[in-house]
Amino acid sequence: MRLTLRAGPAAGIHELHTAQALDALRRTELARVRAAAAAWRNGIGGLLAAVAGFGIVKGRSDIGELTPLWARAVGILLLAALVIGTVGALSLIRAATGRPRLLPVAEFRNPAYHEHVEAVLSVRALRRGIALALAAATLLVAAVAATWYGPARPAGSAAEPAHVPQVYVLVVVGVGGRAEDHRAAV
């Protein structure tokens, strides 16, 4: 798209001060996005770890005790939580650390330009990561609740382990720069 420039109206000194403040914000923008993303990554990682840990502590621990329908529902919930949580975690990591990408020299324009583009993409990844991680936590809670409160298989009914999905929820989160592995076998 070709752009044309026209002289604008007279500029006021207060507008200059606003532009200077905006310029200062832009120069620190990427660092602020990275710091916010790291804080969200750690906080949401802790939340997911707590939810997974809580699921281990109490309640029914074998979905083989549920009716087959509820057992399958729990399996689907856990699988969805795993997939959505993984995508969310990757989005949060991407926002906090950036993409491992090589920039072709021919595409280089201006350091400030590339910093702002990266900040925009990181904010989008951060918002996506927050939404997905919270959705994964909700699914995880729903799976644990269904396991605890779902109807039990009638007494005398043989369990069907071959039809019961053996699902493990693996939550790998960066807390304080370390990767922690929490497995919740349900």
Added chain:
Amino acid sequence: MTSSTPAAQHDPSPYLEQTHDSYAVWAAETFTAAAAEHGIVLLTGACPQCRGDVEIVLVNTIFAGRNRPGGWLRPGGSADPSSARLFMCTCPLEHPDRPQGYSGCGAYWKLTIEAAAG
């Protein structure tokens, strides 16, 4: 080999925040503007006051942060590309008495950016 020497024309006068009607006219006639992704516009030209080379990255959004009006993660700033925007000299060359953290010579002006017809 030939080389351009814009720095030789640069006026290293002390930093002074000022504007003049001729600044906007000069910039409108001599600056080049290129649209980039995410609504960014890149402008290049020589400052109307000090003649230093200026590269301006015009953004429509900025990461607000939690302590800024608009709340968490909400981009701020003007999103209307047709409205007049203020530009200021950001030349990297030395100007005495320039406050720390600032760039350029202090010149500022307003331009309107429009998509060219056709």
